[in-house]
Amino acid sequence: MRTTEPEGGGLADDRPLLGRTSTAERVADILRTRIADGYFQPGERLSEDSIGKALGVSRNTLREAFRLLTHERLLVHQLNRGVFVRVLAVEDVEDIYRIRRLIECAVVRGLGAPPFPLGGLDRAVGDGERAADRREWKGVATANIHFHRELAALADSPRTDELMRGILAELRLAFHVVADPRRLHAPYLVRNRQILECLREGDSAAGERLLAAYLDDSRTQLVEVYAGHIETGNWAT
Template structure:
């Protein structure tokens, strides 16, 4: 896989009014998808040439992503995709539990938009569940991971808050840095296919307390498994 070559395909997305924010959005997506794994040095010349943007625009995009904790600047060495610490991973899960459980609790209190039509607003969640099941049938465990991210992003979107959406987008993008380090994607993600389905079922039936309970248990179990797997991966000796 040639990540720089892949970026050239994204050039059309910039249009004639390219901005650092759009460049950052493209790079954020590519980092989350694993095109630039943790520890990768990002080439200004290569990326700038692939996207057709100026060095200043690219540096501003790098600055934005550094602020989001996806990149890190190392003096006299350049800009690199960040490698998370074990504490980072645990903290991301603490943030997820606070945000996601609060969103589900808010649904039960009628704090979200459009709740008079719950089956309509849950369509995106159902689509993410179906996406994960289809990926599993095809043995595409990276796809299962992506579908799982989509499920939780759409869950938070039920709050109808652009600010919360932005927060969660950053949290999930950062968490993907941990997923890319862990080798056994199937063992990591397969157990949560059914659990997503159960959370969706509870929401569709209006059992918001039950959905929150299931979600909290899900996130606690996921944190334990992923922190342990990540700690093992980053401590593994190089071969």
């Protein structure tokens, strides 16, 4: 259990994001981001006292934020023990990829006539390539997540954006326990670029085929690695 705040980059640094009107939704946004970034690890117990003090919010507000994130499947409440960051089962990872394939491929299939608004995708691809050049593999993972979020955003649908935000945040719970992020994420940098170039050329059909194969291969690789960590209890920190 986390009992003290680190000297730099602690949760208290996020307090200004709450503004003058602290709400459970804003607290949930902060905690969701921290979970996605790995600040809170899968299986970690969240302390109401330390988080409430760091953010300067009431216990009731924090509990409502916990409730929202539990509904999003990022947290789990254990009776008489507290609230914990959720540990995914292998079946959860497989289901996430099924949903991703349905959503992302449908978005690309329904793009309509080119040109497509690809600025967000282009930035995500560039960010991933630069992170790889610096050997910052967690940065590569973040860029890959941003790539798929921007891909879904091509649907121009707030509901799709919200759904993908939750799905991708949940997926990162699996990423955090993988000991070798380079092996998991680096091979897909080239494939991100290939999908982007297909869409830049206006060939959404080819882009969809590449994306479907990409997601199938990523699912197979992650499930294999993740299942090994679940079986051995070898959690990366």
